[in-house]
Amino acid sequence: MNGDLRKIALESSMNGLTGRSLAKIVSGDAGFVLEDVPHLTDYIPDLPTYPNPLQDNPAWSAVKQYFVNVDDTVAQKIVVQKGSARGTHFRRAGPRQKVYFEPDEVHACIVTCGGLCPGLNTVIREIVCGLSDMYGVERILGIEGGYRGFYARNTRQLTRKYVNDVHKRGGTILGTSRGGHDTSKIVDSIQDRGINQVYIIGGDGTQKGASVIFEEVRRRGLKVSVVGIPKTIDNDIAVIDKSFGFDSAVEEAQRAINAAHVESESGENGIGVVKLMGRYSGFIAMHATLASRDVDCCLIPESPFYLEGKGGLYEYIEKRIKENGHMVIVLAEGAGQELMAESMRSTEMQDPSGNKLLLDVGMWLSQKIKDHFTKVRKMVITLKYIDPTYMIRAIPSNASDNVYCTLLAHSAIHGGMAGYTGFTVGPVNGRHAYIPFYAVTETQNQVVITDRMWARLLSSTNQPSFQTHQEVTKSMECLNCSTDGSPSKKN
Numbered sequence: 465m466n467g468d469l470r471k472i473a474l475e476s477s478m479n480g481l482t483g484r485s486l487a488k489i490v491s492g493d494a495g496f497v498l499e500d501v502p503h504l505t506d507y508i509p510d511l512p513t514y515p516n517p518l519q520d521n522p523a524w525s526a527v528k529q530y531f532v533n534v535d536d537t538v539a540q541k542i543v544v545q546k547g548s549a550r551g552t553h554f555r556r557a558g559p560r561q562k563v564y565f566e567p568d569e570v571h572a573c574i575v576t577c578g579g580l581c582p583g584l585n586t587v588i589r590e591i592v593c594g595l596s597d598m599y600g601v602e603r604i605l606g607i608e609g610g611y612r613g614f615y616a617r618n619t620r621q622l623t624r625k626y627v628n629d630v631h632k633r634g635g636t637i638l639g640t641s642r643g644g645h646d647t648s649k650i651v652d653s654i655q656d657r658g659i660n661q662v663y664i665i666g667g668d669g670t671q672k673g674a675s676v677i678f679e680e681v682r683r684r685g686l687k688v689s690v691v692g693i694p695k696t697i698d699n700d701i702a703v704i705d706k707s708f709g710f711d712s713a714v715e716e717a718q719r720a721i722n723a724a725h726v727e728s729e730s731g732e733n734g735i736g737v738v739k740l741m742g743r744y745s746g747f748i749a750m751h752a753t754l755a756s757r758d759v760d761c762c763l764i765p766e767s768p769f770y771l772e773g774k775g776g777l778y779e780y781i782e783k784r785i786k787e788n789g790h791m792v793i794v795l796a797e798g799a800g801q802e803l804m805a806e807s808m809r810s811t812e813m814q815d816p817s818g819n820k821l822l823l824d825v826g827m828w829l830s831q832k833i834k835d836h837f838t839k840v841r842k843m844v845i846t847l848k849y850i851d852p853t854y855m856i857r858a859i860p861s862n863a864s865d866n867v868y869c870t871l872l873a874h875s876a877i878h879g880g881m882a883g884y885t886g887f888t889v890g891p892v893n894g895r896h897a898y899i900p901f902y903a904v905t906e907t908q909n910q911v912v913i914t915d916r917m918w919a920r921l922l923s924s925t926n927q928p929s930f931q932t933h934q935e936v937t938k939s940m941e942c943l944n945c946s947t948d949g950s951p952s953k954k955n
């Protein structure tokens with residue numbers, strides 16, 4: 465860092481401390497704060513460095529400034545006022561002049577964990593090709609079946625040839641799983657196999673797992689870079705602009721919405737209901753609705769709704785049917801969970817990773833609407849319910865996600881080769897950065913219903929907000945704050 469930057473805290477003692485307590489915070493002038501990421505030299509002094517092989521690479525040597533300045537940082541907040549403090553920054557991603565690994569020395573591995581997401585295979589492909597093309601690395605192992613694959617499944621050698629076409633396929637060629645994270649067995653396996661770069665692709669749960677793997681690696685003093693690549697179709701990962709696969713999902717969701725629209729237009733008092741993914745965040749539903757313009761109502765977890773009475777969903781449906789003859793409802797899978805739990809006896813069930821298993825809001829709501837209109841209102845309605853969630857999740861990534869996945873993979877590789885560790889990569893206000901694990905795991909990204917985007921949605925669908933201004937403000941006060949009272953990052 466610049467000489468005028470003052471390190472105020474490097475790290476706490478390594479005994480039993482995790483996450484933010486190990487933060488590397490650097491402060492500078494005018495309220496500048498760098499939330500830095502760990503480096504191998506933090507705990508292994510005097511590591512030798514080598515010139516970055518990119519400088520002899522014909523493709524790269526023509527780039528005017530192909531090495532990132534070691535002091536470059538990316539601002540978390542870009543809308544500022546004259547007197548604002550400069551605020552939080554992250555280390556800029558990209559190739560460094562010096563690397564901490566020789567090509568022959570690198571033994572990398574890649575693992576995918578959690579739910580599927582379009583683009584997983586592209587990230588795998590680009591890590592393999594990037595390591596090989598840019599850094600001459602040839603020993604790359606694929607860990608099969610998620611975290612437990614480190615100690616309970618087979619591995620496979622990943623070569624350029626092997627991964628050549630995989631970006632055209634959905635899913636993950638390595639397989640994935642939930643649960644099964646046993647830190648010491650995983651690190652034993654890393655150590656036994658002589659792996660020194662670990663690329664971990666997964667969502668918030670996976671990044672928490674990666675963080676504890678990093679801490680154990682550091683405790684053992686191993687020269688192993690632990691690098692996270694954030695994945696989730698729900699787009700709920702904090703700090704980064706957007707997660708890969710999200711655009712593909714929104715695009716694919718249009719097909720289901722179109723089908724619901726066609727069905728609803730063709731039946732008597734037709735109602736099309738489409739359920740989309742989004743456990744805690746309604747980004748897919750919100751963006752798919754805004755993109756389509758055929759949707760009359762979008763329901764998301766962040767905005768509670770009610771059915772009966774004035775301003776309720778039934779009243780709105782009846783109004784829409786009467787004025788337009790048909791309507792389309794899009795809902796995120798996490799919407800209305802509390803409402804449903806009130807009317808059903810539900811038991812709290814979890815998946816093997818500890819995520820709450822949701823009740824099927826699409827089925828439930830469809831039945832409620834049918835019952836209300838046929839039994840109470842004595843109206844004929846034709847309701848068609850479409851659940852395309854797994855069909856959407858299983859597609860290959862679209863063109864723009866493919867490019868995004870390539871950038872993520874390259875940022876990850878450059879960071880690993882430069883000796884950074886214990887970090888996640890991702891774009892922050894359009895520039896790729898290295899972000900400490902705790903920053904992406906301590907909060908989740910959610911739709912802010914007091915932001916302009918939700919207002920745009922409400923004005924495009926004309927649906928009721930289901931809440932008074934006071935209620936919205938109050939619920940956002942709770943939602944926007946992490947446990948330390950700092951606002952969580954929203955899109």
Ligand SMILES: Nc1ncnc2c1ncn2[C@@H]1O[C@H](COP(=O)(O)OP(=O)(O)O)[C@@H](O)[C@H]1O
Nearest residue numbers: 578579642643645666667668669670672673817
């Ligand atoms: N707090 C945690 N600590 C360690 N590992 C975790 C933690 N939460 C989840 N994991 C592991 O991360 C993997 C993926 O988590 P999951 O929640 O299923 O998906 P995602 O990473 O997409 O959120 C699982 O193998 C799970 O055991």
Ligand SMILES: O=P(O)(O)OC[C@H]1O[C@](O)(COP(=O)(O)O)[C@@H](O)[C@@H]1O
Nearest residue numbers: 578579667695696697698741742743
């Ligand atoms: O059926 P599965 O595999 O448990 O996945 C369902 C969940 O996976 C998701 O698609 C994404 O979740 P993760 O990214 O946390 O894996 C959620 O939207 C959905 O609730």
Ligand SMILES: [Mg+2]
Nearest residue numbers: 578667668669
């Ligand atoms: Mg998750």
